[in-house]
Amino acid sequence: MSQIVDMSPDSAPLSFRPDYLGHRRSDELKLVSYTEPRRRRINHALQQYLSESGGRPKALHEAMQYAVLGDGKRVRPVLCGLGAEICGSKLDDVLPAACALELIHAFSLVHDDLPAIDNDDLRRGRPSCHVKFGQALAILAGDALFSRAFELLVQQRQQSGPAPTMDALQIITEATGTDGMVGGQVEDICAENKEGDLETLEFIHSRKAGSLMRASLMVGATLAQGDPATVELLGKYGWAIGHAFQIVDDILGETSDPVSLGKPTLNDRTRGKLTYPRLVGLERSQQIAEEKITEATNAVTTLGAEADPLRWMASYVLARSK
Numbered sequence: 001m002s003q004i005v006d007m008s009p010d011s012a013p014l015s016f017r018p019d020y021l022g023h024r025r026s027d028e029l030k031l032v033s034y035t036e037p038r039r040r041r042i043n044h045a046l047q048q049y050l051s052e053s054g055g056r057p058k059a060l061h062e063a064m065q066y067a068v069l070g071d072g073k074r075v076r077p078v079l080c081g082l083g084a085e086i087c088g089s090k091l092d093d094v095l096p097a098a099c100a101l102e103l104i105h106a107f108s109l110v111h112d113d114l115p116a117i118d119n120d121d122l123r124r125g126r127p128s129c130h131v132k133f134g135q136a137l138a139i140l141a142g143d144a145l146f147s148r149a150f151e152l153l154v155q156q157r158q159q160s161g162p163a164p165t166m167d168a169l170q171i172i173t174e175a176t177g178t179d180g181m182v183g184g185q186v187e188d189i190c191a192e193n194k195e196g197d198l199e200t201l202e203f204i205h206s207r208k209a210g211s212l213m214r215a216s217l218m219v220g221a222t223l224a225q226g227d228p229a230t231v232e233l234l235g236k237y238g239w240a241i242g243h244a245f246q247i248v249d250d251i252l253g254e255t256s257d258p259v260s261l262g263k264p265t266l267n268d269r270t271r272g273k274l275t276y277p278r279l280v281g282l283e284r285s286q287q288i289a290e291e292k293i294t295e296a297t298n299a300v301t302t303l304g305a306e307a308d309p310l311r312w313m314a315s316y317v318l319a320r321s322k
């Protein structure tokens, strides 16, 4: 695997819930030592990419940096680098694309917090972008982050060549559009204050979170010119852990607190959101998350030791404290 240099200070590492540590303690230690240098590399690159276009309008650049450079876990760019590593490349070879995925994720969070969507005033442990900069600027900063992401993808062409970059672009546009993240967000809003069912919930959660995680792994693997069968397996894994990630998000929203999570809790209930705990209770929600994690790890059993971080990551998604 690649040699990675620590380049910038960083936020707290990915951590497991104490009640889940048990036999997963070794997964936590291995995951932290795998992800930490990569998160630092990604944070440094994000800082660089967002300062390149400096200048006017100053407030727009400040809002974009505020949205991205806070205390994010960087799960998606880490997955993108991992997809590349599994296919014989390095995080550095796909860094613009990995950061593009984080910019798209950050844009989705800025818009998700807006009064018109979830109306949440806390994100990554500080005021949400619209609370700090106002709604107009938050909307436009989200738009500009999306656009900057595609600039980075164009830049990726210099490292990966035109054909793999076009394939990566296609994966990302599908994952973010009507059939992906945005589609999931719309169904999420439409399901508010309705009875709902598991099929709708599955649709929402796999698209809200699964589509971008699936795309992250597939983009890394595609840019590294991995074989199509491996790219497909990684996609399956990403889809399933994304779904589990969102179920655990619902659970943490009920059982954790804003200081630990860095975002509000119990808001899902007040907004009448369709969530797993609301539909099937906390215990069954955790079981379904476990089933999704098993589905994810089963999808990659044929991959060798280079795919071990996928196994530690699966364990993290289930047991995460934040």
Ligand code: IPE
Pocket: 071, 072, 073, 074, 075, 105, 124, 208, 209, 245, 246, 249, 322
């Ligand atoms: C939050 O994603 C939105 C969901 C899909 C649940 P993360 O939990 O990855 O958020 P950050 O990037 O660490 O803030």
Ligand code: IPE
Pocket: 108, 109, 112, 118, 120, 181, 185, 208, 209, 249, 263
């Ligand atoms: C956010 O989902 C998903 C996207 C932004 C695509 P949620 O609304 O459930 O997540 P949080 O709790 O605000 O992070």
Ligand code: MG
Pocket: 112, 118, 188
């Ligand atoms: Mg939401």
Ligand code: MG
Pocket: 112, 113, 118, 120
């Ligand atoms: Mg939200």
